[in-house]
Amino acid sequence: MTGFRVMKKSDLGFFMQLMDMVGWGMTPGDYDRILRFSPEGCFIASQDGRDLGMVATVNYGDISWIGNLVVLPETRGKGIGADLMKHAMDYLVSTGAKAIRLDGVPLAVPLYRRLGFKDEYWSLRYTGVAQKHAEPTSRPMQRKDLDKVAELDLKVFKAPRRDILEYFYGLYSELCYTAWSGDQLIGFIMAKKGKDNVKIGPWIAEPGYGAEAVQLLYSVMNQRVGEKLWVGVPEANKASVDILERNGFAALPSSLRMCYGDSSVVEKVESVYGLGGPDKG
Ligand SMILES: CC(C)(COP(=O)(O)OP(=O)(O)OC[C@H]1O[C@@H](n2cnc3c(N)ncnc32)[C@H](O)[C@@H]1OP(=O)(O)O)[C@@H](O)C(=O)NCCC(=O)NCCS
Numbered sequence: 001m002t003g004f005r006v007m008k009k010s011d012l013g014f015f016m017q018l019m020d021m022v023g024w025g026m027t028p029g030d031y032d033r034i035l036r037f038s039p040e041g042c043f044i045a046s047q048d049g050r051d052l053g054m055v056a057t058v059n060y061g062d063i064s065w066i067g068n069l070v071v072l073p074e075t076r077g078k079g080i081g082a083d084l085m086k087h088a089m090d091y092l093v094s095t096g097a098k099a100i101r102l103d104g105v106p107l108a109v110p111l112y113r114r115l116g117f118k119d120e121y122w123s124l125r126y127t128g129v130a131q132k133h134a135e136p137t138s139r140p141m142q143r144k145d146l147d148k149v150a151e152l153d154l155k156v157f158k159a160p161r162r163d164i165l166e167y168f169y170g171l172y173s174e175l176c177y178t179a180w181s182g183d184q185l186i187g188f189i190m191a192k193k194g195k196d197n198v199k200i201g202p203w204i205a206e207p208g209y210g211a212e213a214v215q216l217l218y219s220v221m222n223q224r225v226g227e228k229l230w231v232g233v234p235e236a237n238k239a240s241v242d243i244l245e246r247n248g249f250a251a252l253p254s255s256l257r258m259c260y261g262d263s264s265v266v267e268k269v270e271s272v273y274g275l276g277g278p279d280k281g
Helices: 009-022 028-037 080-094 106-114 143-157 162-175 210-223 238-246
Strands: 003-006 043-047 050-059 063-071 099-104 118-129 176-181 184-193 198-205 228-234 250-261 272-274
Touching: 003 080, 009 028, 009 050, 009 063, 028 050, 028 162, 043 080, 050 080, 063 080, 080 099, 080 106, 099 106, 106 118, 106 250, 118 238, 143 162, 143 176, 143 184, 143 198, 162 176, 162 184, 162 210, 176 210, 184 210, 198 210, 210 238, 210 272, 228 238, 228 272, 238 272
Parallel strands: 063 099, 198 228
Antiparallel strands: 003 043, 043 050, 050 063, 099 250, 118 228, 118 250, 176 184, 184 198, 198 272
């Protein structure tokens, strides 16, 4: 019989074992963040005292996310992944979430469809190397910009996640930039250090400000010249795909953005140049 328990700080070893196995480049810092923003919403499945798999959630109110679903290879195909998903979904519904979203790898899509998730769009992944660029026009983000950053993010992402944005700013302020038209914020980018790369996102720009979006990307590149970059992009944002391809980024296997429940509130994908990340939007 499968049992479930809430993940705790002491489960870091199991988390890293699973993440290193699937190669998603997650770090102990990611674990801290996941538990900090969802202390009751990440679960481990076990049988006879042996931990077999995990799932994480993050809840922004009406809209919530599931990520980091992994089961040990030797126990796959026996329904543990589905049970973990149901457990996470029940938890999120019990907290009042109306929509649950995820980015599913193609192999896992049939499982999510069986659980009632509906396809939304392909969520593309790109990798590239940071090149040096002439002084970009974007400005380093300052703490006092965070109100406007959170306001623009809400307009595009459609769920309030100021706390998480502020958290990333606190850790990686040197990788956060803003773009302005007069005193109006029209875009921003945030990036964070992954295991062996720099993960970009959220990277957001108002419609019509593609040139500023490029400058935001170049600002991050200048901070990390020669390092590997990773970014996830909604397929519909052709402007972002064009920027990435012009800058030598290569496509990695895509994921499918899926939604369970009320799918009526959708992010403004034309403004999303880079997604926040598969486990947090
Ligand atoms: C996805 C995963 C957690 C499923 O765990 P599980 O205990 O085998 O799940 P279940 O037994 O409930 O369901 C099996 C379903 O998993 C999916 N699946 C099978 N192999 C998979 C793989 N290598 N990767 C991802 N999903 C897979 C299929 O939809 C399968 O259904 P099917 O047998 O009808 O094709 C497990 O395969 C895994 O850890 N994969 C690697 C990590 C991963 O890709 N996670 C999902 C990210 S979106």
